[in-house]
Amino acid sequence: MQNILICDDDRDIVNALKIYLTDPEFTFFEAYNGQEAVETVRREHIDIVLMDIMMPVMDGITAMALIRKTSNIPVIMLTAKSEDNDIILGLNVGADDYITKPFNPMEVKARVRSQLRRYLYLGAGKSGNEQPDGTPGAAGTGGNNSETFIVGGIELDDRAKAVRVDGEPVNLTPKEFDILKLLMSETGKVFSLKEIYSRVWQETPFGNEGTVAVHIRHLREKIEIDPANPRYIKVIFGQGYCMKG
Numbered sequence: 001m002q003n004i005l006i007c008d009d010d011r012d013i014v015n016a017l018k019i020y021l022t023d024p025e026f027t028f029f030e031a032y033n034g035q036e037a038v039e040t041v042r043r044e045h046i047d048i049v050l051m052d053i054m055m056p057v058m059d060g061i062t063a064m065a066l067i068r069k070t071s072n073i074p075v076i077m078l079t080a081k082s083e084d085n086d087i088i089l090g091l092n093v094g095a096d097d098y099i100t101k102p103f104n105p106m107e108v109k110a111r112v113r114s115q116l117r118r119y120l121y122l123g124a125g126k127s128g129n130e131q132p133d134g135t136p137g138a139a140g141t142g143g144n145n146s147e148t149f150i151v152g153g154i155e156l157d158d159r160a161k162a163v164r165v166d167g168e169p170v171n172l173t174p175k176e177f178d179i180l181k182l183l184m185s186e187t188g189k190v191f192s193l194k195e196i197y198s199r200v201w202q203e204t205p206f207g208n209e210g211t212v213a214v215h216i217r218h219l220r221e222k223i224e225i226d227p228a229n230p231r232y233i234k235v236i237f238g239q240g241y242c243m244k245g
Contacts, residue, residue: 001026001027002025002026002027002047002048002116003028003029003044003045003047003048004026004028004046004048004049004050004112005028005029005041005050006031006050006051007030007032007034007036007052007063008051008078009032009052009054009055013052013101014030017050020105020108020109021109029044033055033056033058034055034057034059034066035058035063036057037049037060037063038058038067042070047116048073048074048112049067049073050075050076050112051064051075051077051078052077052078053077060077060078064077064090064094065093065094067094068171072119072171072172072173074096074118074174075094076098076111077095077097077098077099078099078103079098079099079101080100080101091211091214091215092214094173094218096175097111097175097211099111110203114201118202119174147159149181149184149185151184154180154184154223156180163177163180163223165223171222175201176215176219179200179215179216182199183233183243186243187242187243187245188242188243190236190239191240192240193212195240196212196241197211200212216241220233231244
């Protein structure tokens with residue numbers, strides 16, 4: 001059973017999203033402003049949050065930043081098409097994805113399931129070599145969380161979903177972790193924005209590649225001493241990004 005928190009000041013939208021996501025595996029929690037969302041995440045076991053940006057009492061961006069201080073659960077921002085700047089800001093403070101209004105029911109369900117799958121089965125929701133069906137995975141296969149990557153002063157423990165930089169723990173979102181793992185797994189290889197998006201988000205990019213650049217910028221701020229002159233994550237102009245030791 002997965003617990004989904006839906007936060008929007010419009011109760012009709014909350015009810016519509018519950019209908020779109022109706023599934024015996026889902027339990028729903030509701031909040032109608034950012035403060036209620038933060039309190040619910042602190043009080044309840046929540047697996048994923050769908051949260052509007054523009055709300056009274058506390059907006060979604062502020063709530064997102066507060067949630068990220070204590071939790072790496074996936075957060076999908078609910079936005080209007082005119083809120084491009086807010087989308088970028090939301091991604092910068094730790095949102096994993098966004099869905100624009102009016103919603104496509106199939107897209108909502110697909111994005112929620114994608115985030116839950118990555119978080120619960122490949123992230124913090126399961127440990128060791130356990131697979132989605134609860135059986136042990138074979139050593140050395142993808143998704144078994146059993147490898148450690150070290151590049152310079154960065155150590156990524158895929159089993160524990162933990163990252164240390166010069167011995168100090170760094171708190172990454174699931175998407176930031178997956179991007180870093182991809183780059184560290186093939187140090188020196190240049191990955192295009194489309195390739196990073198398709199491998200991390202596990203879906204075909206349709207003009208969403210800019211999301212990758214936003215996540216990488218935020219990732220640099222966490223692992224680089226000088227994000228403006230990065231040591232590790234290098235941009236190869238016209239080609240993409242690569243990891244350097």
